[in-house]
Each structure stands twice: as C-alpha cells, then as structure tokens.
Amino acid sequence: MGSEGLLRTPELRQYVLETSVYPRELELLKELRTVTATHPMGIMATDADAGQMLAMLLEMINAKKAIEIGVFTGYSLLLTALTIPHDGKIIAIDPDQEAYDIGLPFIKKAGIGHKINFINSGAQPVLDKLLENPDEQDSFDFAFVDADKVSYAKYHEKLLKLVKIGGIIVYDNTLWMGTVAMEEESVPEMLRESRHCMRELNKLLAADDRVRICQLPSGDGMTICRRLC
Numbered sequence: 001m002g003s004e005g006l007l008r009t010p011e012l013r014q015y016v017l018e019t020s021v022y023p024r025e026l027e028l029l030k031e032l033r034t035v036t037a038t039h040p041m042g043i044m045a046t047d048a049d050a051g052q053m054l055a056m057l058l059e060m061i062n063a064k065k066a067i068e069i070g071v072f073t074g075y076s077l078l079l080t081a082l083t084i085p086h087d088g089k090i091i092a093i094d095p096d097q098e099a100y101d102i103g104l105p106f107i108k109k110a111g112i113g114h115k116i117n118f119i120n121s122g123a124q125p126v127l128d129k130l131l132e133n134p135d136e137q138d139s140f141d142f143a144f145v146d147a148d149k150v151s152y153a154k155y156h157e158k159l160l161k162l163v164k165i166g167g168i169i170v171y172d173n174t175l176w177m178g179t180v181a182m183e184e185e186s187v188p189e190m191l192r193e194s195r196h197c198m199r200e201l202n203k204l205l206a207a208d209d210r211v212r213i214c215q216l217p218s219g220d221g222m223t224i225c226r227r228l229c
C-alpha cells in the first residue's frame, strides 16, 4: 500500500498519524513498530492507527478474554495485552514462531507475558479444539483476525460460536489495499486471490443477520462485527 494508506493523500495520512496516533502510542509499541519495519515482511504489521482503534474497542467493551489469529511480530498482540486487565487472557495463534520471537522481548519487557497463550500453529485446528470445549464456547469478548485471507469466512463461522453475544470480531484487510473496488484486470496478479476473498467476505458479512457491522478505512480497512444473537 502506498504511504497514503486508504486516505486521499500521503500528507493526510501523515497528518492523522502525527497529530492523533503517534503522540498517544505507547513507547514499547513504538519500539516494536520500529524493529518490525526492518523485517522483509514488515508491511504486514498492524498499522498504528488501526491499533489505536483496536485499543479503543477493547476498552469500550471491557474485554478480558481475547483471541487473535495472525500475530506476526506481535504489534496487535502487545497492544491487546497492554490494554486488557491484569487477569485478562489472550489466545494468540500463528504458525510463524520466528516472527513471534522478534516481538517476545517486548512482551517480556512489558510484564504482560502471563496474559498470553501463544499457539504456534495454523488457526483452524486450534479453533476446532476450542469448539470441542463447552467452557470455551460463547466465552470470548474479542477476536482479531489478521491472517490468511482465504480462511476468513471459515474463521467467521467458528468465531461466532466462540465469541459471546455482544462480543466483537474485527477483520483486518477488508479493503485489501483498495483493490476490492478495482476491476480485476487492473489488480496485480499477486493481490487477486485475496481481493476475491475479501470481496466475498464483505458480501457475506453484509448479509449476516447474526452480527451488526461497521467497515472503516483505518489501516487496510477493518470491519468490526458485533455478535447480536
């Protein structure tokens, strides 16, 4: 994505970041963001403005039990763990242990490791295992999905059984660098499959009466879903 993100100009995006986001960003998050920017896939990290919105949501619903699919170096995980209370818990799932290890020193430095259960795996088997346990069903306050775009629709069905009524599921990348509104032919080949998945997900969420939805142009596009029934 260009430096303008989804906003009209790079200057406008920079204005938002410098005026409202960076001054409020916690020092450890800033440090992790800086280290992650040197990673070859650093572009994947959750954007600071999107992170600010996640923290606001977590606080608004007093989230205590969360699940995150797609951790990478842990920006959104660190932010979540810093935001939920001392006795809060997060299940964080990612098959990339190496990337997680980059963020681990920041988690330790923050003293919030006790809140995190990192599971080094793809998410589907972990969600299936959780669903087998009646104590886990309808028990999560918050879920953040920022992983393999092709699986979001499957995650949605499972998360709706794990997140409690009134709980929140946030999907990242629902505008996929603006490509969802572009003609397929003008979209670079490497972005097409995820574009297709996001377009299907957006239709599916819009038609799903079990959730209230709100799609925002923060970061790469985020859709907030609130479980209604």
Ligand SMILES: C[S@@+](CC[C@H](N)C(=O)[O-])C[C@H]1O[C@@H](n2cnc3c(N)ncnc32)[C@H](O)[C@@H]1O
Residues within 6 Å of the ligand: 044, 045, 046, 069, 070, 071, 072, 073, 074, 075, 076, 077, 093, 094, 095, 096, 099, 121, 122, 123, 124, 146, 147, 148, 151
């Ligand atoms: C966009 S990054 C996540 C960024 C992260 N939320 C952050 O704040 O930096 C996507 C991550 O999804 C992970 N991933 C890919 N397939 C996955 C799967 N099947 N289950 C869980 N995570 C997966 C990748 O390993 C990668 O670390």
Ligand SMILES: O=c1cc(-c2ccc(O)cc2)oc2c(O)c(O)ccc12
Residues within 6 Å of the ligand: 043, 044, 045, 046, 146, 147, 148, 149, 172, 173, 220
């Ligand atoms: O460039 C990316 C790639 C991904 C991605 C690709 C394949 C997977 O299995 C997981 C993630 O995710 C991204 C992302 O979430 C983002 O905000 C920016 C870029 C990318």
